[in-house]
Every structure is written in C-alpha cells, then in structure tokens.
Amino acid sequence: MSDSKDSRFPEAEYKNQGLPEYNENPLISALPTIMSPVAVARALAKRPHFQAEELNLPCHIRTHAIHRLTRDFFVPQTNHIVIEQKLSKLIRCSYLNRNPKTATFKRKLNSVRDLVQKEDLTAYIHDEVDSPASSMTIAGISGAGKSTTTNLVLNTYPRVIYHPEFHMLQVPWLKVDCPHDGSLSDFCLSFFIALGRRLNIDYRAKYASGRPTIGKMMADVADLCLIHAIGLIVIDEFQHMSLAKSGGEKKMINFLVTLVNVVEVSVVLIGTPKALRLFASEFRQARRASGDGSVVWDRLPFDESWEDFLTELWPYQWLKHKVERDEQLTNKLYELSQGVPDIVVKLFCLAQFRAILLAGTPEEERLSSELIEQVFEDEFSIVKPMLEALRFGNRHKIEECNDLIFPKFESNMINAVNQLVTKPLGHTKKVELGEPMETNIANTAIKTIVSMGIAEDIAQPLVADALAKDPNLKLIQIIQLATTALTDTEEKPEARDKPDSKPVYTSRSSWAQLSSNDLRKMHADKSGSMYEVIQEKGIGYPIQELLAG
Template sequence: MSDERYYAVPEYDGNPFIAKLPRLKDRKAVFGALQFKPEYSEDECGYPPHYRKHFVLRLTRFFEPVSRHVELAERLDFILRQGYIGRNPLTHDYVRHLQNDFKRTVQKNVYAENLLVVENTATSFSVVGCSGVGKSRAIEKILHQYPQTITHSEPFRLIQVPWLKLDCPHQGSPRQLCKNFFVSIDKILGTEYDRLYGNTRASLDEMLVHMAQVANLHALGLLVIDEIQHLRKSKKSVNASGSDQLLNFLVTLVNTIGVPVVLIGTLSAKAILQKDFRQARRGAGFGSAQWDRYAYDVEWKHIVQRLWKYQWTKTYTPLTPEIEAALYDESQGILDVLVKLVILSQLKVISINEARAQGEEITPELIRRVASEEFKLIQPMIEALRRNDYEAIFQYDDLFDFDEHISTRYSQVAATSRANEYADAPTPELDKLAVLMRVGVSEEEARGILSNLASSTTPNTAMRMIVENPGQDEPKAQQEETKVAGDLRNAFGARPSVYHVLKEQGVISCPLIDFKVGE
C-alpha cells in the first residue's frame, strides 16, 4: 500500500469533470510518465544484420524528457483543471452554459449577445519554436497521460472529452478546421456530428456555432491546435482574413464558452499571434513558450547519452567527445535530426558489415558521411545554422524568428544612418527611411513607399508590410503617372508599369528579396 498522503484541492472537490482525471503528479512522477525507453537486450546484438536493422528502428519512439517537457506538462495540467472549475455540472453555471448554447444555435451566431452571465475560468497558451525540436511529440506524450473519454452515469449521463488535438489545415481554412473537429469527435464517440453539421452547404458561422455546442455538450477540457502557422496561407474574406476569423472564434471559445485553447506552431506563427495586442493575448493568456533548438549544454548532452545507450551493433562504441561534437554539429541542436542521425548511422554501419564483413564501429567520420548522404535536402538549413548566417536562415521561416532579426537589423541600420547620413536630429520618419535605403531602395522610392503608410507605423511594421506585399513597393506617383502615345508601357495593358510586369516575371529582382520570408 502506498504511503503517499492525499492532499485535496478545495476548488477541485465536488466537480465530477475533475474528479475522474488522473491524480496530480510531482515533477519526478511527470518525468517518469513521459519517458519512453525502447526495448533493448544485449543478446539482440548477436542477431543477424537483417534483424538488427529492425531493432534500430525502435529509436523512433525514444523520448527523454528534460525541464522544458516537465514545465509544459505542468502548465497543460493547470489550464485543463482550471477550465473545468467554471463548468461544474453540479452548479447553475453549467446549465447556463447549455442555455447560452441554445441561444447561439437559434441565432446561428457564435457571438450572440444578451447571453446569461457565467463564471469563466478558462485560459489559453501557446508554444512556438524551431521545427524539429519536439513540440508536437511532447504535446502528444503529455495529452496521452489523460483519458480521451470519460463516461459519467451518475448523477447525469454524459461522455466527457478531456482533450482533443487537431492539425490546422494546410491552407488555414476555418471551415476545414471545423469539419476536422466534427470528424475527430465522431471517431472518438461514434457520433454523426460531421453528417449533421459538417456539410458543404453550412455557412462558417453555423459550423462555428455547432462546434461550440458540441464542445460544451461533451465537456471538452482542452482544445489543442497544432501547425498554427498554416493560418498564414488562409484566404481573405470580405471583412477579415481567414486567420482573423479563426482566431476570433478561438478567443470566443476561451472567453465565452470556457474551453481552454493551446496553439502550437513554428516560429513563423509568431507573426500571426503578435499581429496586434488583442491577438497576442489570445495565445498568451497563461503565458507562452518559445522552444529554440537545443544549445550544446547539459540537457543536450543528457539526451545524447541516453540515446547512445541503444546500440544494436556487434561492437559497442563508447560515446567520445568527438562523437558528441559531431552529432551536435550535424544536427545543430534539432532533436528530430539527432535521433534520425543516430538511427541512420547504425543502419549504415550494420549494412557495411553485412556487405564487406568489416567492423561495426561508429566513428565521427561515419556520422558526418551519413549526414552528408542522407540529409542533402536539409543541408543548406543546417549549414546556415552552423554559421549563424541570419541572411541565409531568413529563408526558412520555421527555423527563424522574423521579429528578432528585423528588430536587430533595424537597430543596427538606423544607428548607422543617424550617425553617418543625417545631420538633422533623428525622427521616426528618418529611421524608417534609413531602413529602406540601407537594404537597397533608392531615396525617392523609399519616400514614395513611406507616403503610403500611416505616420504611426513603426519601422518594424513598415518593413513587414513591404516584405509581405512586395507588389506595393512603388511610389504612388510612379503608379499613377500618365501614359503618353507611343509609351512602351501601353503594350502591357492596364498594368502599372513595365517595371511591375518584368518584376512579376522574375526578370527584375525586388531590392528587398533578401528579406522576404519564405512561404
């Protein structure tokens, strides 16, 4: 019998939605629950090569948690349980939530007014970071510590869904996200919500209303949306972009319906979450985490040491400083690349032995050879990270923090410009003008660009608007210039200019091309 003493949290007591969740864990227990050690036996190293190759693939499921994973697990547990406080089915608030759902459904408007006042304890959270550092894998490991469904029979009948994870559609479509929601719920519960509410004739407003209704009916505890950066590709509607529509709905889920929301994405998602203060608050209601690639530090070395234990080669290769350095150099702190590099290195050395009856030692040279042969597609990215070449990294927005780079670049350029080019006292307009001129825009063209921007626009915002809308980088005066008889531009119909057309065809490079974020 366990000697662990049970401590009660008063605000959780008496809430059936919380009572059936797993008991609270300390950090040590969380670490143990997340850790996954592949099955391993030294006897397997004596098996024939074609067997050992399959054993090596067990490393694809390897998971060694570190501090960032434990902190994320704790935070998700906080917002899951806290969100249920305001939706206790034994209180009047839960009934009011259902009545509000009915009003929204009748009005076919998720933002319906004159609803009953209910307590709301839900909040939101976001995780952004470099692609391949393990965000999605960590979230899934944490979520699977909780049951996906809980059946209640007394004092009410209901199937509770503690969590649901969806991937944002590739084109960032809010309609497709709603449909994915209904399909996922149907798979879990065996219902037919997709048939009822996910048909193509339903408007987006109707789908959002029913999505909120289903979330309430099944006491959805946590909605996790991965790959949120796909919203950058969302098509614009008459009144707002698709990303704005979806983010407006998600903040409604949190603030009105009481369902906590977690958003996960690459670094390029920061441009969406920080578009303005209101949207930034949606993703940072309970803070936000940025997961950069691992530094060459204690935690990285700990992961490598744990991973290196699993070798199915005939001869065990000790982990040397040279091997450790080669693994970091070829992966640049990206966890997914590290694991695949270890797997492919073992497969390579086993294959060499199978073909030539040579030894099975893993060397730094072999690791670098495997990286060169197997990771050709990502070599430009790895090389850019290796050199800390921000101009090159800038092409890969899932590896790159756009805001940090533009801020740093602007500070350097503006400071130099004020010191060397302008005798006048620095002003916001001169700062913005300096940024554009330093990246190759002529003074006349730069002044034309700035004349189209609001005076309150910051240098960072100005640069972002130009980067994201390169077709608008010509001054108004040039675009509206009157065409005369015989002017070569007449051959291009209603196009603004020859320059504009040739630039679209790729004949002329945009002076800001080096700053354009890759799609």
C-alpha cells in the same frame, strides 16, 4: 450534456485533486491526480526494448531493431515538465465554471447555447468576462519535439470519461491537426472528424454535409464543445492555416478567443514562429488570450542537457563493435544536428544501419565521425538550410525554412541502401533454384557429372530438371536421375520421333544454362527483340528468296 448512456467508455472515478474547487467539480475530480515534476519525468520517459542477445541476430534483422529508437525513445527535459504543468492547469481551469452539479451550470449552458444557435459567437469578444479558461502558444522549429511532447502529455489523460449520473461523455482534450493550406471551414471539418473518431459518431456527416456556412460550422463546433465538456483543444501545425481563406486573421482569432472567453474551452496553438507571429498581436489584445503565455521551443543547448540526451541515447547500439562516445563524436553530432532531437535520433539510427550493411567484418561494424558525417550529407540535405541558419543564428533564414517537412525514417533507410556499394558474391551461382541448399547441391552435382566427361552445358539442364521434379533429392539421386536421362536420350534417339513420347522438360528459369545454339538460350540472353537475335545469328528462314523464286 449528452443523453448518451453508452458504457463502452470508462466510467468516471472521482479522485482527490488536492484543492476544494477541484474536488467539488466532477469534471475535474474525474481527471488523474496532478503529477509532481518527478512523476511527470517518469510518465514521459520512453526507452526501446534492447537485449544484448540481439547483437547475435543476422544483420537484416538488427536493422529493423534499430527502428525502435524512432518510436520508443524520449528523454524528458525541463521544458517538457513546464509544458505538462501548463497543460494540466489549462484543462482543469476550463472546467471551473462548468460544474454539472450546480444549478447555475444549466442556465449558463442554455445561455451560451442560445448565443451559439444565433451564430453570433463574437458579439462579446472584447467584453469583460469571467472565463477561467485560458490559452497559450508553443512555437518552435520543425523536429524540435513540440508535437511529440504534447502528445505524450495529453496521453496521460483519458480520452473519454463517462459520467453515468449526468449522462455525459466528457472529452478532456482534443487535438486537431490543421489541414495543409487550410481555411476556417477546413479547420471545423477537421474538428468534426477528430471528435467523431474519438466518440465513434459520424459528426462529419451530421454537421458538414449540405454545404453549411462557415458561421454554422463555427456554431456547431462551439456547441459540441459544450455537449461533450471538452476541456482543451490543441491545434497543431497552425502554420498551415491560410489567413486569406479564413477571411483574415481577425476572423480566425475571434473564433478562438470566443472558445476561450464564451464557451470556456482552453486553446493551445502549436506551430512555427513565423506563423504564430502573424496572429500574436491580435491574439494578445483579447482578454486572457495569452494568459498562460507562450513557450518558445528551441533546440537542445550545447550544455548538460545535450550531454544527458546523448548519455541516454548512446547505449542503444545494435552493432558488433560498440564505440565509446568521445568529445569528437559529441561535437560532431551537435555540429550536424544543431541539437534538434528528431535529427539526432534519425542520424544515429541511419549511421548504425549503414555501418551494419557496409561492414565486411564484425570489427568494422562501428560508428565514427566520418561515417556519421557521410550519412548526414547523403540523407539530410533537405534540412541543411535550416541547420545552417541555426548554426549562424540567422532568424530570418530560420523563418524561411519553417515549413520544411522532415524526410520519413523509412525513406531514409531505403535511400541508405541505394547509396551502398554492391559487394560481389564469394562465388558464382550457376543454377538458381531458390533455396541456398538446393543451389549448392545443384552445383556439386554438375561438377560431379562434368568430371565424368559430360559437357557442362548438357549437365546443367539435366540437374535443373531433376531438382524441378523433386527439390528434396539428395546428391546421389540427382546424379542418378541426370545420368539415366542422358543414357535414355543417347540410346533411344528414335523415341523422339514417336508421337506418344514425352520430351525432356527444361524449366524457363534454366534456359540460360542451355547450349548457345538453343533458341531458348537465345531468348533468355536477348537484350532486344527475338527477331533481332534471329537476324543477328543468321538463322532466319530465307523468306525473301522464297518469294523471289
């Protein structure tokens, strides 16, 4: 138990859980009530914000709206309900022998902590124990939705519950991402960081500084599980765990089984089939290690589940011309994605993104099988080996592809833009001054002055200079200033020789509009060095002749 009296966290509200053994235990009765399958489906379902008025937004804004689908779209399936029910049971069962109201709780706590302090965590690993805690594994290919579903389920539970009567901060669940190429010590470090963030305590500095031994770090992890009444530890991306660095699979598995059997914390491993298969044989030998079995997380089958998923997804089109989903589109999407939800949603988004940017008319803003296939070929080449393996049922190939990292949606958006064919503008902008209105006025002023008989290469810098001084000038004011400057220049050439006269300023952005023999024009147009330009034009000073003379 913790001596903390910190009330920054929500205080426990004890609810009727429907079973006497649950209601009598404050660590369980403080949890949300057990949900029915219908309530689970409602709690997990997510839909993005969508309004018909958004179809009238400019295309560059609509492409941002499409991104909502990757964050706020989730369709609960039967396997999601199963996962919620299993996690619900794992959390509650881990507390059955840890009731802070009973006298035996403190004795058990002290005996376990004594074992922890001796760093002898695996002494009774295969003994018969009465631990009600259990464990399970969730194995499946990347992008199938394992982590997303687990996160949604876990977030239906409080992160921290404060029990004033027992001076305890209860952590019902803690999710730890296994570090890439991680060892057992790296996992312990990740645990300290995750728990520290949850409680706003720097456990990393407290337990991981000074090069502690792996045995000491393991003991501290177990101790913290008891102090903060952790009910469930979820270890995600378990395929990153390095058996060699951990001292072999026995050491890692013994540690996890200790958490289940001795510390009485339920454990869930999430990873790819190949990684979890390495641990399966040893894990199953420990009592209760596979008490709740394993869940093999597969792609969506090509049946009513796939149909339901697309039915929910299809209305979210931010396109001027929505198309109805037909059999061809349904089959093409499954052929390309093989029913992997992450790929389906991202492919659907990127196809809309490209349809908007490529369309010349509103009618052309539409999805098609050809467009979807082209986007897939351009943006999803990295996952094609895995999808081919799924298509042909090649399990060996699937395991080889299990460490694939899916490209981020943002990167795919950028790549989609790079793939687009550049469209020429409707007219050439002669003077670039920033705002479209300024550019249109400038071009009109230049045409007007040219119609007066003034050369265009003279009119352009005059107009640019006028707008540089005051961008809010009206057309007649621009023409007046430009012609006045021209008249002053023509009538008073001697003014240029006066030391106190101010030259006509031409902004750097307008140098390209000057006459071809102007050095500023040459500088703006150069592709190499200025020296090379001067040599090419033959305007350099004849220094060699001077030296020879």
